[in-house]
Amino acid sequence: MSVDILKISKDAVAAxxxxxxxxxxxxxxxxDEDKTIGGMPIVTKAIRQFVDEYILPYPSVxxxxxxxxxVISWVLGKHESKIREKMxxxxxxxPGGSGAIASTFALFSKPNDYVFxxxxxxxYERFADRAKLRIFExxxxxxxxxxxxxxxxxxxxxxxxxxxxxxxxxxxCHNPTGYTLDLDxxxxxxxxxxxxxxxxxVFLYDVAYLDFSHEKDTRQKMTYLxxxxxxxxxxxxxxxxxxxxxxxxxLGAAIMISxxxxxxxxxxxxxxxEARGSWSATPTPSIELLNHFSKTEHKDAFxxxxxxxxxxxxxxxxxxxxxAKEAGLKMYPFKSGFYTVILTKDPxxxxxxxxxxxxxxxxxxxxxxxxxxxxxLKEINGLSAKIKRILNx
Numbered sequence: 001m002s003v004d005i006l007k008i009s010k011d012a013v014a015a016x017x018x019x020x021x022x023x024x025x026x027x028x029x030x031x032d033e034d035k036t037i038g039g040m041p042i043v044t045k046a047i048r049q050f051v052d053e054y055i056l057p058y059p060s061v062x063x064x065x066x067x068x069x070x071v072i073s074w075v076l077g078k079h080e081s082k083i084r085e086k087m088x089x090x091x092x093x094x095p096g097g098s099g100a101i102a103s104t105f106a107l108f109s110k111p112n113d114y115v116f117x118x119x120x121x122x123x124y125e126r127f128a129d130r131a132k133l134r135i136f137e138x139x140x141x142x143x144x145x146x147x148x149x150x151x152x153x154x155x156x157x158x159x160x161x162x163x164x165x166x167x168x169x170x171x172x173c174h175n176p177t178g179y180t181l182d183l184d185x186x187x188x189x190x191x192x193x194x195x196x197x198x199x200x201x202v203f204l205y206d207v208a209y210l211d212f213s214h215e216k217d218t219r220q221k222m223t224y225l226x227x228x229x230x231x232x233x234x235x236x237x238x239x240x241x242x243x244x245x246x247x248x249x250x251l252g253a254a255i256m257i258s259x260x261x262x263x264x265x266x267x268x269x270x271x272x273x274e275a276r277g278s279w280s281a282t283p284t285p286s287i288e289l290l291n292h293f294s295k296t297e298h299k300d301a302f303x304x305x306x307x308x309x310x311x312x313x314x315x316x317x318x319x320x321x322x323x324a325k326e327a328g329l330k331m332y333p334f335k336s337g338f339y340t341v342i343l344t345k346d347p348x349x350x351x352x353x354x355x356x357x358x359x360x361x362x363x364x365x366x367x368x369x370x371x372x373x374x375x376x377l378k379e380i381n382g383l384s385a386k387i388k389r390i391l392n393x
Contacts, residue, residue: 005123005362008351012360019358023379025370026360028175028338029247030309033376038245039312040305046292047246047285054288061275062268063093063253067287070294071253075207075238077219086226088264089257092271093282095250097208097239098127103254103274104235105131107267108166108202116158116167120332120341120365122175122206124168140177144333146185152192164200167193172218173209173337176362176369178317180213180335186221194229201232208239212310214336230260233267240290244302245309251286313338316372316380323384329393332366338373341366342387350391357390359383 005027012024032039062068068091073080076089083089094100105115105127114136117124125135136158139150158165169189172180181189193201210218225234233256240251256267275281293302314336321340324331330343344350347363354361354368362369368387372380387393 003351003363008355008360008362011355015358015360022358022360023375023383024360025372025375026362028242028371028373030245030313030338030373031376033312033378035376039309040245040302042301042305043244043246043289043293046298047289050285050288055285057284059093059281059284059287061093061272061281063091063282063287066291067091067093067253070291071238071240072255074290074294075210075219075236075253075255076222079219079223083222083226083257087257087259088261089255090264090268091253091255092268092275093287094252094254094275095279095282096241096252097206097237099250099252099275099279099282100235100237100254101204101206102127102130103271103278104166104202104204104237105133106278107270107274108164108233109133114158114162114165116155116165118168118170120177121168122170140174141179141332146179146181148185148188148192151189155192155196159196159199162199164202165196166202166204168204168206170206170208171221172207172213172215173335175208175337176339176341176364177332178334178337178340179332180215180337181221183220186224190224190227193232194227197229197231199231203228203232203234204237205234206237208237208242209337210238211243211306212313212337214310214314225257226259228259230258230263233258233260233263235267240286243306244289244293246286246289249283249286249289251282251290313373316375316377319377320370320372320380320384323380323382327384327388329384329388339369339371341369342393343367344391344393353390354387357386359387359390 009027016022030039072091111132114134115128116136118140119137120140138154139147236255238253241247256264258264332341334340344367351363
C-alpha cells in the first residue's frame with residue numbers, strides 16, 4: 001500500500017464531476033445511503049453548538065485530565081476498574097490514531113531498527129519511513145485464520161537480533177481485510193508476547209475500528225491485557241476520528257498501559273514531549289467532542305447513531321460478500337469492518353483498469369481494497385460482477 005490513498009480519492013471526486021457512474025471505494029470514511037458523510041447528525045449538531053472556549057484556546061498538550069480520564073474510560077469500557085486494579089494507565093491526546101502510531105514508532109526505536117507488522121497491512125511503512133525504521137513481516141493468514149505459527153516464528157527471529165521490538169496488531173475489523181481475531185487467537189498472541197522475557201516489547205495495539213466491531217463485547221479483549229508481563233508496554237492507538245466520523249478533526253489518543261508502573265511513568269512525559277515537538281497539540285474541538293460524548297446523557301444518544309452505522313456497514317458487507325461468492329471472486333477472510341480485499345494477481349495494474357471504468361479502489365499486497373463503508377447498497381449491488389468482468393478474474 002505505497003500508493004497515495006488520498007490522491008486516489010481526489011481523483012475519484014474529480015471524475016464524479018464529469019461522469020455519473022463513479023464508484024469511490026478508495027477511502028475509509030462512512031457515507032450514509034444518501035451520500036452524506038459521517039452518518040452522525042448528533043455529532044455535527046454538537047460541534048456547531050460549541051462555544052468559543054471549546055474551539056479557540058490552546059488545549060493541554062496531553063489533552064488535559066478530563067480528556068485523559070474520558071478517553072481511557074471510552075476505550076476500556078465497563079472493564080476499566082478491573083484493569084486498573086492490575087495495571088497502570090496513562091494517556092496522551094494525538095491527532096488521530098495516526099499520531100499515536102507515529103509517536104510510538106519515533107519514541108521506542110532507533111534508526112535502522114525493525115518494526116514487526118503483518119504482510120497484509122495498512123500503511124505502517126509510511127510511519128516507519130519517517131522514523132527511519134525497517135519492516136519485519138509475518139504472514140497474516142494461514143487458510144482462513146490468523147497465522148499464529150508465522151507470528152511466533154518471525155517474532156522469534158526478530159527478538160534474536162533486536163532487544164526492543166515494536167509489535168503491531170490491528171484489531172478488530174482489520175484494515176484492509178475486515179478480519180477480527182477470535183479470543184483463542186488473541187490469547188495465543190498474549191502468550192507469545194509474554195514468552196519474550198529477554199526483550200523489551202512495545203505492543204502497539206491499533207484499535208482504530210474498535211467501535212465498529214460486531215463482537216458481542218467489543219472491549220472483551222481488553223480484559224486479557226492484565227496477563228501481559230512486566231517486560232511489555234502496551235500502547236493502545238485509539239482513533240476518535242473514526243469513532244465519531246470526524247475524519248478531518250484528527251481526534252485520537254495513545255493510551256499507555258502496563259503491569260510495570262515504571263514503563264508507564266517513563267512513557268507519559270516522552271509522549272508529551274514528542275507531541276509538543278511535532279504537532280504541538282491536538283485540536284481543541286476534537287478534545288472537547290470526546291469530553292462531550294463521554295457524558296452519559298450524550299453518550300446514550302451517540303450509541304443510537306453508532307448502531308445505525310454498524311448495522312448498515314454490516315448489511316453492505318453481507319451484500320457484497322454474497323455477490324462476490326456468486327461471482328467467484330476470491331477474498332481474504334472477512335468478519336466485519338469498513339474494508340474488504342479482492343485477491344488479484346497484479347494489483348498495481350488492476351486498480352488502474354478499474355479506474356478506467358470509474359471504479360476507484362486501492363492496490364495493496366495481494367489484491368484490491370474496497371472501502372464498503374463509503375458505498376451505498378445501490379452502488380454495491382452488482383459491483384462484484386462488474387469487477388469480475390473488468391479484471392477477467
